[in-house]
Amino acid sequence: MSKRKKPRSQDLDRNLRQINLNAAGIDIGADRHWVSVPLGRDDENVRSFACFTSDLYTMADWLKKCGIETVAMESTGVYWIPVFQILESRGFEVKLVNAHYVKTVPGRKTDVLDCQWLQQLHTYGLLSGSFRPEDQICALRSYIRQRDNLIKSACVHVQRMQKALTQMNIQLHRVISDITGTTGLSIIRGIVSGERNPIKLAALKDGRIKASKEKIAASLTGDYRPELVFILQQELKFYEFYQSQIADCDNQVEQCLASFTDKVDITKKPLNKPKRRGKKQPGNAPQFDLRTHLYRISGVDFTQVDGFGALTVLILLSELGLDPSRFPTVKHFTSWLGLCPSSRVTGGKVKSSKTRPVANRAANAFRMAAQTLSRSHSALGAYYRRMQTRLGAPKAITAAAHKLARIFYHLWTSGGAYTDPGINAYEQQYHDRMLKNLKKKAQAFGLELIPISNTSESVDSKTQTLAG
Template sequence: MEELREDHDDGTVARVAAIDIAKASGMVCLRVPHDTIEGRRVQQVWTVASTTNAILELGDRLVCQGVERVVMEATGSYWRPFFYLLEGRGLDCWLVNARDVKNVPGRPKTDKLDAVWLAKLAERGMVRASFVPPKPVRQLRDFTRTRTVFVQERTRHKHRVDKALQDAQIKLSGVVSDLFGVSGRAMLDALVAGERNSRALAELAKGNLVKKKAALIEALTGQFEDHHARLLRVLLGTVDHLTAQIQQLDHLIAQTLEEIATPGDGPGGTGTEPAADGMSAQVLAERLDAVPGIGPATAQIILAEIGTDMSRFPTPEHLVSWAKLCPRTIQSGAKNTTGPAGQGNPWLKGALGEAANAAARTDTFLGARYRRIVKRRGHAKALVAVARSILVITWHLINDPDASYQELGSDWHRRHLDPARKTRDLVRQLQSLGHQVTLESATA
């Protein structure tokens, strides 16, 4: 029988509060030790409105009660006022995943019972806190997520422009690689301004597109009417407005990155003020930009989602597990299997997916890793493996201020290949095809 010894605290909390949060209110359960009877707990349950003054009054009451920890479920975005205001009051707030704190099946379910159950789990140390970054990183996250939404919305409007042109029998997207490039945008503006002559429109071509004038004349010959021009004017105006907003967000993100510092050994380094030995997050983003597949925007998204302090993730494996880029282990008896990893952070996984897709097309170590895995596991799993490698590299670059990315080269696997193992694999493949293999050493 295996004996488990733990030198650390068992996680129990004597004075705890739990909040079951709804849109307009929250059900609070306070559990503290009895004043005179040892081993007995005193429980209080009441409703608090989700207004600023009511939450601040709740914070004062919990501080007076000496509450050591406040636990709440991640319910939409309604948890944010409770978490931020109580955190600002000096309380230790934990945000937990609602899936991990479900009540026993078959039991009645009310807001009061949910709050009591959550408090009992918290006081026994049976909950895990979700990752909530400090305030400056949360502000950076708001900017990057808004920019991502605006970029996606701009792409949708660009597709609507192409649909409007297809409706008018204008096949410009079949000839122009970028409909919103210099030549394409000039032709769109001319169509909106009233130009209908296909030859005149084709004369607006620039660069290599000049060689395709005949194809342009044919593609620009259609039934473009005033109705399409009015619709196109609205769509192009929306695209231009979103582009201006994205540029403004780029400026705000760069400014916020300069104000965020990585933790160092000197004073500060909490993410709210610069540390003596820390560096700005902007410098960190530039270091991440050296990794194949990661561009400036992707580096900014990664820092916004995981922060600049890796003490929350002791090892790269912890970060990979939190991002849900590794399979879930399932063991029962002598059987060991893997299950689905889960959803994870969609903003982080989206950025890592784009980075992995870009790195897969490069002649680098990450590109070679993709090509090795895709042959036996398929495209999707190969991309996840590359995304995991990128996240591990990111952890090391953030955690170690002296680290820098070193490219291993696309031939790294070949240079570190075991000749005997490779020979054995090739012989086995030939034998499976029905051949008898006799090995003979090559003469010099």
């Protein structure tokens, strides 16, 4: 038995070659940043800089003096953002590296060794930068994330209003679906203004409310304690303040969207009519024509896909941008989202195929869109319900989100239109696939599948032969 030939050290050195010769590494800190450049570029190849803006410009000048072209930085939190923006504006290729990927080597416990290790790894091309869209998309993303924070803050005060009403034994939420709707806010404002007559308060209901005035009046009979009414008043003011802030944020979002370059002329290629959906638009949706803006800047009407509302598409484009070239294939895209099965194989055995736990706002948007497919009369809705029956709701949401992400990527890269094949087409496709699998299993056992109609005809012919 021949022994396996060991590779020579020269072969290893030839394979592991330096790719980025003019590379630097930066370890970002809260008060100081440590920078490492290749040996021989300066008397000190490792220097530290303070976090003030003037010091960041000094850092950029020193990197230019050292002939640096590309920079890899490691950071958590938001301390890296000023450094990234200043270096990128000065013409450097900047890569933000996930700290988890470079912290697994033991023995490096200082900032100096960290920046040197980053510089060495980046020289050999062993680091990949995190995804960051273009600057215009980053501005839109900041507005959308701020808007999301405002909505979450407003929800806290809605819960406190509900708590105050419950403590007064006002069961308004039992007869109307939303206390922050037209009827709910009108009644709450009436209570805060001093009205205690349940019949007069019930008369404030909107005509679309199905509950009768008598039932609403019965729910408004409670113990109006002064301290609880005071709490209700303050929480109402907080909620209204956040609603005004959300409206201001929507104005900024609309102005930001208007600054984007048109990818399609809506006068020559007008937007199709929106699909009829069973559920109305969410109450926190912007009040301007968001769907037209998204179609104009992307060239694709993503809202034709079941589960994608205009607000969901806005979140996706603000996180992903308009340029899909950063993701070479759909597999790269779904892997970055953490929606595809992972492959943890060791010793020839599959240890786990679960999806990776990632904190990704785009992936969360796809999951939220997948949840709306439970009652959708479409092929995607039929797929979700079938997966839910087989795997349960959590895995069905992930599977449907993965399918939605693949559809989004196809539209994102091709710029085409989406056409729903329908429930019947999906069921027929599923039936054909199951029949094909059954035929393969029968052939594996040396058997053959015969349709019931053909079987009955053969039995009848045999009976006639025996009778004759």
